Amino acid sequence: MNAHGVMERKSHRAKVIAVANQKGGVGKTTTTVTLAAALTRLGKQVLVMDLDPHACASVHLRYYPDELQYSVNDIFSETPGDSETLWDTIRQHHPVQEFDVVSANIRLAELEVDLRNRKGKGAILQQSLEHVRGEYDFILLDCPPHVGILLVNALVASDLLVVPIQTDFLALHGLKLLFDTIKVLNKVLPVPICYRVLPTLYDKRARACARVMELLALKMKDSMFKTVIGMDTRFRDASAQGRVIYEISPDSRGAREYEELAKEILAL
Ligand SMILES: Nc1ncnc2c1ncn2[C@@H]1O[C@H](COP(=O)(O)OP(=O)(O)OP(=O)(O)O)[C@@H](O)[C@H]1O
Numbered sequence: 001m002n003a004h005g006v007m008e009r010k011s012h013r014a015k016v017i018a019v020a021n022q023k024g025g026v027g028k029t030t031t032t033v034t035l036a037a038a039l040t041r042l043g044k045q046v047l048v049m050d051l052d053p054h055a056c057a058s059v060h061l062r063y064y065p066d067e068l069q070y071s072v073n074d075i076f077s078e079t080p081g082d083s084e085t086l087w088d089t090i091r092q093h094h095p096v097q098e099f100d101v102v103s104a105n106i107r108l109a110e111l112e113v114d115l116r117n118r119k120g121k122g123a124i125l126q127q128s129l130e131h132v133r134g135e136y137d138f139i140l141l142d143c144p145p146h147v148g149i150l151l152v153n154a155l156v157a158s159d160l161l162v163v164p165i166q167t168d169f170l171a172l173h174g175l176k177l178l179f180d181t182i183k184v185l186n187k188v189l190p191v192p193i194c195y196r197v198l199p200t201l202y203d204k205r206a207r208a209c210a211r212v213m214e215l216l217a218l219k220m221k222d223s224m225f226k227t228v229i230g231m232d233t234r235f236r237d238a239s240a241q242g243r244v245i246y247e248i249s250p251d252s253r254g255a256r257e258y259e260e261l262a263k264e265i266l267a268l
C-alpha cells in the first residue's frame, strides 16, 4: 500500500471503459459506480475516474471536491515526467468498496480553454493511464453530459464505450451528437471505438418503454447489452446516503441487474 492506501499491484492490463452520453440524467454515474462495485465483487481490481466537473461520482462515493487537494485535473495540468508520483497523489482507496477512485473538481470545466493550444490534447488521458493500466483489470471513466475535450480524452483512452440510454422516446433523439463524435474520432484512431448501448431506467409497466426497447434493438442490433437496467428507487436512496446499492440493498433488482452487466462485460 502507498501513503493513500492504494494497493500496489502489477500484472494486469486494464480494459478502459468510458460511460458516456451527452444527455443528462440517463444513469452514467450510477452505472459507473455500481458497475465498479459489481466488478469488484467478482474479484476484479478496479479504478473509478470521475471526469465530470460536477463531481457526482466523487460525491456519490463521499469524496468532496472542496476537501481534496488533488483531482483528475492534475493529469491535464501536469508537466511531462511527473506521472508516476502524480498517480500516487490523485488516487484514493475506497474504504468500503475496495476499488480506487480519482475524484473530479469543478476546475475541469475550464479545460476547454486551458488546453486550447496544447498539442495532442485529445490523448492526454490515454498517455497518462499507461502508468497505471498494469495495476487494474478495469478502469471506469464517468463522463460529463456534454461533448468536449473531456469526452474526447475518454473516448480516445477507452477500449469500450458504454452508452446508457434512458428507455424514453426523447432519449433516442439526442444520440446523433454522440455518434457524430465517434465517427469523427474513428477517422483518426487506429481502431474504431467499440461501443455497447445499455438501456436504463426501464419501466416494465410503461408501454412507451417497451416500444423504445424495440426501436433500440432494431437500431443498435448487436451493439446492445442483453442486460436492461430497470427503475429501482434504491439507486436514489443509495446515492443520497453516499453509498453503493450493494451496501444498502444487495438483493434488490437494481443490484442484480448490474451484476448481470458486469458478467456480460467479463464475457466480451
Ligand atoms: N435504474 C435507475 N432507477 C431509478 N433511478 C435511477 C436509476 N439510475 C439512476 N437513477 C437516478 O437517476 C438520477 C440520475 O442518475 P445519474 O446521476 O446516474 O445520471 P447521469 O447520466 O450521470 O446524470 P448527469 O448527466 O447529470 O451526470 C439519480 O438520482 C439516480 O439515483
Ligand SMILES: [Mg+2]
Pocket: 028, 029, 030, 052, 056, 057, 142, 143
Ligand atoms: Mg453523471
